[in-house]
Amino acid sequence: MSDEFWTPSGPNLVVEADNRTILPCLPSSSFKVIYIDPPFNTGRTQKRQLIRTVRSPEGDRIGFKGQKYETLKGKVTSFNDTFVDYWEFLEPLLVHAYRLLTEDGTFYLHLDYREVHYAKVFLDALFGRDRFLNEIIWAYDYGARSTNKWPPKHDNILVYVKNPEAYCFNSEQVDREPYMAPGLVTPEKAARGKLPTDVWWHTIVSPTGREKTGYATQKPEGVLRRIVQASSNPGDWLLDFFAGSGTLGSVALQLDRNFVLIDNNPEAVAVMRKRLGHGRLTGRVSYFSGIPNEGQCLDGANR
Secondary structure (H helix, E strand, O other): OOEEEEEEEOOOOEEEEHHHHHHHHHOOEEEEEEOOOOOOOEEEEEEEEEEEEOOOOOOOOOOOHHOOOEEEEEEEEEEOOOOOHHHHHHHHHHHHHHHEEEEEEEEEEEOOOHHHHHHHHHHHHHOOHHHHEEEEEEEEOOOOOOOOOOOOEEEEEEEEEOOOOOOOOOOEEEEEEEEOOOHHOOOHHHHHHHHOEEEOOOOOOOOOOOOOOOOOOOHHHHHHHHHHHOOOOOOOOEEEEEOOHHHHHHHHHHOEEEEEEOOOOOOHHHHHHHHHHHHOOOEEEEEEEEEOOOOOOHHHHHO
C-alpha cells in the first residue's frame, strides 16, 4: 500500500473495520456514489440461516419425478440492530458521507419508517433542502402480514446531490420496466418499456435464488443496479460503509465501476470474499483488516 491508506489509483477495496476509524482516512471528494444501508434500529438481532436441499434416499421431501430430498441447515449469520442513541451513532457518519462525495456525486440513504423522517430533517440541514433529489420507495410483497394495521412492505431511500446544477443522472442507462397498460402506448414504447418512477416494485432476494448469500438483510442487485446505472459512469468510484453482503460491490464489478466497501462484521466480510473474490474476479479486489498505520491515515478532510 502507498503512504496513504487509499487512493483512487488503487484496486477495489474491502475493509473489515469500524467505519468510524476508516472514513477519516479517506480523502474528500472521492466518490461519485455513496450508498449506505445502515441498521434500521429495529431493536432486535437480525438473523439469516442458509438452507439448501440435496437429493437423498432418506429425504423427507418429494420433488420432481418422485425424487426424495433432504433439507440441510447451514450457518446462521447475524448482527445486533439495537442502539441506545441511534442518531448519536449515525450523524457523524453522514457528515463524512457529505465530505467524501464528489461535486457531481449522489448520496443514497436506505432506511425504513422507523428513522427516515429524522434522517430527512438532518440531511436537509447537512446538504441543503435544494439538494434533496428524491425519496425512492422500494415496495415488495413478501413475509408475514399484520392484521391490526396496514402491513409495512416498503423501505425508504433518500437521495441527495452535492450540486443540484451538476449531478449525474443517466436516465437512458437505467433498466426499464414494462408498462402496466401496454395497449395505451405505441408498440415501440411498449417494447422498450418505461423509466421507473420513484416507486420501485422489486422482490426481495429469493431465499432459494442464485443471488442469495445467506446474509441477513441482503439487498437485491436489481435495486442497486438502478442506483449505479443512474448516478455513475464506468470507471467511477462508489462507497458503501455498511457493506453487509457486498451487493454494491457485486453490481459495480458487473457495470465496470470501482468500489470501497467497509464493514466491521467478520461474517459480512467472509460473505464478500466468497462473492467478490473468486473465479474471474480474482485479483480485482484487495482486502484489509484492522486499523491503518500511523501516517497512512492523515485527516481526510485536509487532503
